[in-house]
Amino acid sequence: MKIILNNIPEEGLSLHFHRDGDWFRNLLPKREKHDFSLRNVDVSCTAKRIRENVLIDGNLETIVASNCCRCLEITQLPVKSTFRYTFAPAKDGDTEEEELAPEDLEYGYYHDDVIDLDTIIFEQIMLQIPMKALCTDTCKGLCPYCGNNLNMASCGCHADRINEKLAVLKNFKVSDNK
Ligand SMILES: [Zn+2]
Numbered sequence: 001m002k003i004i005l006n007n008i009p010e011e012g013l014s015l016h017f018h019r020d021g022d023w024f025r026n027l028l029p030k031r032e033k034h035d036f037s038l039r040n041v042d043v044s045c046t047a048k049r050i051r052e053n054v055l056i057d058g059n060l061e062t063i064v065a066s067n068c069c070r071c072l073e074i075t076q077l078p079v080k081s082t083f084r085y086t087f088a089p090a091k092d093g094d095t096e097e098e099e100l101a102p103e104d105l106e107y108g109y110y111h112d113d114v115i116d117l118d119t120i121i122f123e124q125i126m127l128q129i130p131m132k133a134l135c136t137d138t139c140k141g142l143c144p145y146c147g148n149n150l151n152m153a154s155c156g157c158h159a160d161r162i163n164e165k166l167a168v169l170k171n172f173k174v175s176d177n178k
Pocket residue numbers: 068069070071072073134135136139140141
């Protein structure tokens with residue numbers, strides 16, 4: 001979604017649009033491996049001109065599917081973001097790398113009287129995705145011995161290991177009482 005400056009009326013421009021999973025996948029850097037995806041992004045925003053600057057206010061909602069970092073099950077993470085950007089015209093000789101300090105992400109420059117909203121939306125989604133997704137805060141993860149998902153059932157490995165250790169400590173053989 002691109003905003004052309006001359007199309008922004010005096011009272012501002014309101015936009016609602018959707019983006020899908022293919023759009024997101026195509027924007028992800030190809031060389032990196034990503035273990036998350038999303039289906040649909042809902043975006044609402046307004047653009048307002050203040051002299052030569054453009055103020056973009058908006059919010060987005062989506063659901064990101066990612067693997068829980070403990071149990072590896074697919075987890076749906078609701079993502080919501082409210083954002084505000086100020087865009088100023090890029091002047092000749094400016095390079096974006098120099099002008100956009102990392103702590104100043106919400107300030108941008110537009111070229112040729114066009115603002116690309118997709119870049120903003122993508123950036124906002126990426127900021128909201130947790131580095132380590134969890135299905136629940138209390139996820140028990142996988143059993144380190146047999147790989148069983150401990151949220152589903154307990155496997156008894158842990159108890160067995162403790163018994164083995166005790167057996168070694170006490171220096172006697174574990175009786176086979178199955
Ligand atoms: Zn989990």
